[in-house]
Amino acid sequence: MPNTPALPSPEKHIAESTVRRLSLYLRVLDQAAARGLQTISSVVLAEEGGTTSAQVRKDLSFFGSFGKRGRGYDVAELVTALQDILGLGREWKVYIVGAGKIGSALVSYRGFSQRGFRVVGIYDNNPQMVGRMLDGVGIRSMAQLEHDAARELPDIAVLTVPAEHAQAVADRVVAAGIRAIMNFAPAPLHVPPSVTVKSVNMALELEGLAYALVRRDAGEPPR
Amino acid sequence: MPNTPALPSPEKHIAESTVRRLSLYLRVLDQAAARGLQTISSVVLAEEGGTTSAQVRKDLSFFGSFGKRGRGYDVAELVTALQDILGLGREWKVYIVGAGKIGSALVSYRGFSQRGFRVVGIYDNNPQMVGRMLDGVGIRSMAQLEHDAARELPDIAVLTVPAEHAQAVADRVVAAGIRAIMNFAPAPLHVPPSVTVKSVNMALELEGLAYALVRRDAGEPPR
DNA sequence: CATGGCTTGTGAAGAATTTCACAAGAACGC
DNA sequence: GCGTTCTTGTGAAATTCTTCACAAGCCATG
Ligand SMILES: NC(=O)c1ccc[n+]([C@@H]2O[C@H](COP(=O)([O-])OP(=O)(O)OC[C@H]3O[C@@H](n4cnc5c(N)ncnc54)[C@H](O)[C@@H]3O)[C@@H](O)[C@H]2O)c1
Ligand SMILES: NC(=O)c1ccc[n+]([C@@H]2O[C@H](COP(=O)([O-])OP(=O)(O)OC[C@H]3O[C@@H](n4cnc5c(N)ncnc54)[C@H](O)[C@@H]3O)[C@@H](O)[C@H]2O)c1
Numbered sequence: 001m002p003n004t005p006a007l008p009s010p011e012k013h014i015a016e017s018t019v020r021r022l023s024l025y026l027r028v029l030d031q032a033a034a035r036g037l038q039t040i041s042s043v044v045l046a047e048e049g050g051t052t053s054a055q056v057r058k059d060l061s062f063f064g065s066f067g068k069r070g071r072g073y074d075v076a077e078l079v080t081a082l083q084d085i086l087g088l089g090r091e092w093k094v095y096i097v098g099a100g101k102i103g104s105a106l107v108s109y110r111g112f113s114q115r116g117f118r119v120v121g122i123y124d125n126n127p128q129m130v131g132r133m134l135d136g137v138g139i140r141s142m143a144q145l146e147h148d149a150a151r152e153l154p155d156i157a158v159l160t161v162p163a164e165h166a167q168a169v170a171d172r173v174v175a176a177g178i179r180a181i182m183n184f185a186p187a188p189l190h191v192p193p194s195v196t197v198k199s200v201n202m203a204l205e206l207e208g209l210a211y212a213l214v215r216r217d218a219g220e221p222p223r
Numbered sequence: 224m225p226n227t228p229a230l231p232s233p234e235k236h237i238a239e240s241t242v243r244r245l246s247l248y249l250r251v252l253d254q255a256a257a258r259g260l261q262t263i264s265s266v267v268l269a270e271e272g273g274t275t276s277a278q279v280r281k282d283l284s285f286f287g288s289f290g291k292r293g294r295g296y297d298v299a300e301l302v303t304a305l306q307d308i309l310g311l312g313r314e315w316k317v318y319i320v321g322a323g324k325i326g327s328a329l330v331s332y333r334g335f336s337q338r339g340f341r342v343v344g345i346y347d348n349n350p351q352m353v354g355r356m357l358d359g360v361g362i363r364s365m366a367q368l369e370h371d372a373a374r375e376l377p378d379i380a381v382l383t384v385p386a387e388h389a390q391a392v393a394d395r396v397v398a399a400g401i402r403a404i405m406n407f408a409p410a411p412l413h414v415p416p417s418v419t420v421k422s423v424n425m426a427l428e429l430e431g432l433a434y435a436l437v438r439r440d441a442g443e444p445p446r
Numbered sequence: 447c448a449t450g451g452c453t454t455g456t457g458a459a460g461a462a463t464t465t466c467a468c469a470a471g472a473a474c475g476c
Numbered sequence: 477g478c479g480t481t482c483t484t485g486t487g488a489a490a491t492t493c494t495t496c497a498c499a500a501g502c503c504a505t506g
Contacts, residue, residue: 070472087437101328111426180432196435203334204246209403212419214310293502
């Protein structure tokens with residue numbers, strides 16, 4: 001019997017960096033599957049994912065034992081295992097709040113729907129926008145948010161409102177029972193510990209590049 | 224004489240996490256300045272930035288000594304110091320490659336221009352798009368890229384093309400002499416070590432949220 | 447000008463993460 | 477069946493990052 005999918009239930013805390021890399025491995029595996037690869041070794045997985053083979057094996061070892069010595073990992077099996085671990089076996093309902101430039105771009109992003117993230121509602125406080133459709137999803141009034149959430153039980157809220165309103169919107173979203181927030185506004189959010197927040201701060205990434213450029217020119221040791 | 228801005232020249236390697244936090248502090252300081260604060264302590268800076276006061280002081284200590292014991296940090300002074308450290312004292316020329324949904328949203332993003340990142344060129348390989356204007360910047364043909372770059376010497380390329388073309392575009396951009404890339408495509412890029420890449424992978428962040436949600440329900444120790 | 451209350455800067459300790467290195471298992475050829 | 481080659485899984489070591497804890501400095505007040 002071929003290696004039944006291990007139930008992903010480590011009792012230890014898993015580092016966020018490990019979880020990020022698991023997502024990355026999943027992406028590499030998708031490509032490998034598309035190229036018709038049956039099997040992949042930790043060395044190849046590492047090369048394509050930009051890390052080391054020891055890191056790959058260690059990351060996976062937290063959740064079980066998925067490979068075969070001398071062979072490597074079965075691509076299809078590992079995809080299933082990683083999806084299980086990451087909670088991608090189901091559909092996640094997403095609200096987007098803020099139907100502006102970035103919010104509209106995200107609605108139709110296939111990278112989300114491919115992984116089971118389904119946008120079920122878009123909210124905006126501008127009456128001009130309410131009622132319009134974005135990629136098949138209607139823009140709703142902010143007034144409805146709590147009411148809709150009680151019925152639809154969305155899992156994740158994506159915040160794409162101006163930074164100065166981000167905290168207020170986060171408060172409402174939390175009060176409405178949503179326990180995961182992805183924040184695109186460049187403002188640190190303060191939420192109860194039962195709520196998970198991930199921030200995507202693009203200006204911050206650019207600043208990291210600027211830093212790298214000035215350091216490089218100044219002759220920073222490249223480590 | 225009031226604390227002349229220390230030249231930011233640590234000989235040691237500085238962790239990426241430290242640099243990210245410096246950007247964050249800068250954001251908190253902007254808000255503090257807007258509220259009229261003259262001075263701010265590491266405790267307040269930490270609370271608003273979502274870290275600890277010891278972390279704030281340690282981060283800053285890598286670059287010099289910016290505070291006054293018993294008083295805290297002068298907001299305006301620290302802003303200047305951080306901008307210096309991060310290389311935000313100058314204008315950075317940015318090319319955006321891929322004038323699709325996310326590329327167009329980024330062109331007009333004020334968070335970039337506010338920090339001195341100026342979009343000087345947008346490129347697309349779709350002839351239909353070439354010549355159109357996006358927020359005052361014309362979309363140019365990919366054929367021109369190398370030629371324009373030799374003249375304009377852009378510092379940073381933002382890649383917003385489909386994942387399957389990201390590597391090819393990265394290769395061209397590197398060959399054109401650009402040494403910093405911000406990659407929005409969900410594909411790991413392989414570039415020479417002289418080039419710095421930062422990837423913003425939004426699906427990956429969502430997957431991190433999904434993981435947090437399944438773990439939380441499964442009763443992961445909250446660390 | 448002495449005292450008390452605050453706050454920084456920083457070595458040292460502690461914790462977390464990554465890398466090393468190797469025993470053990472699997473496949474293949476002969 | 478046996479040796480060779482490959483590759484995993486994992487303790488242990490090494491490295492990196494964060495937190496602790498406190499001496500030293502600054503300011504206000506009396
Ligand atoms: N445009 C970009 O490329 C970009 C990039 C990174 C981050 N961001 C951040 O994303 C956020 C949105 O940016 P954008 O460019 O899409 O702005 P935008 O102005 O195009 O869109 C913001 C939308 O939010 C709505 N809104 C405002 N206040 C609201 C509230 N209280 N409740 C509900 N809706 C509200 C507005 O009506 C508008 O439709 C900002 O915080 C911005 O800093 C934008
Ligand atoms: N839309 C989103 O919300 C979103 C979010 C995160 C990441 N992304 C990623 O960003 C990238 C772009 O996404 P999008 O939604 O803007 O797609 P899009 O299709 O709207 O835009 C892509 C643009 O790139 C151009 N292009 C294609 N190949 C090119 C090439 N070889 N050289 C130059 N230009 C080329 C196309 O003409 C098009 O204008 C994708 O990799 C996507 O995965 C998108």
